Amino acid sequence: MIIMTRKLVAENWRLEKARYALVGNFCKKCLGYHFPKKQLCLRCKTSEHLEEYKFKHEGKLLEWTKIYDPAKGFDFAGPYYYCIVELEEGIKITTQLKYVTDEGRLKYGMKVKLVFRRLFSHGNEGLNTYGFKAVPVY
Template identity: 35%
Template structure:
């Protein structure tokens, strides 16, 4: 799976407010803190740690093939928290260091179109 080696795809693009320097992920067009719309692209390291997690046994539509799966709240090194799926792990706990990786999110019903998205796995 050569695409996994393409490093820059693993990075997380968010935004940074140029007025108050608050960071956001996913990116925002308007700062939630100071309401400025003067934001620019910010590249996160993709590293963080698990704040909380839970195993999902009743999947949302489109996720049936992946049940059960684990959803966690990850706090990025740079500060923002996000909800994400954790993959490729034997055991995780609160505080486990994780990093972003690009994985197939789901395939569209009839078209078979594959959508990729960011997930997290334990950091090596």
């Protein structure tokens, strides 16, 4: 009965550019970044000054947790690290953190880069959905 957002083909299609290439927007008036992209600038309340912006695939690690009880559909990958990353432009995103072989080496504020991965797939017959995940840079 549960509708899983991530199974919705049209929704996933709508999000492709954001997930694949970190496409958001930048408001030339208030000099603010938006990710995911906004139809209207939240501050200026207009689309007039918005231009498409591709965020850099680098940032710093803020909080992280190791999820032992995985979200449905992620059980095969569990346990996995889940974190908040602040991109260079100051926008924050949540994502999985890969290749944590020694948690002791994770530090608040350390550099991470974003890589391209499969976010989820739906059995043998469903679609795969792709997007970004983070990797620590030691």
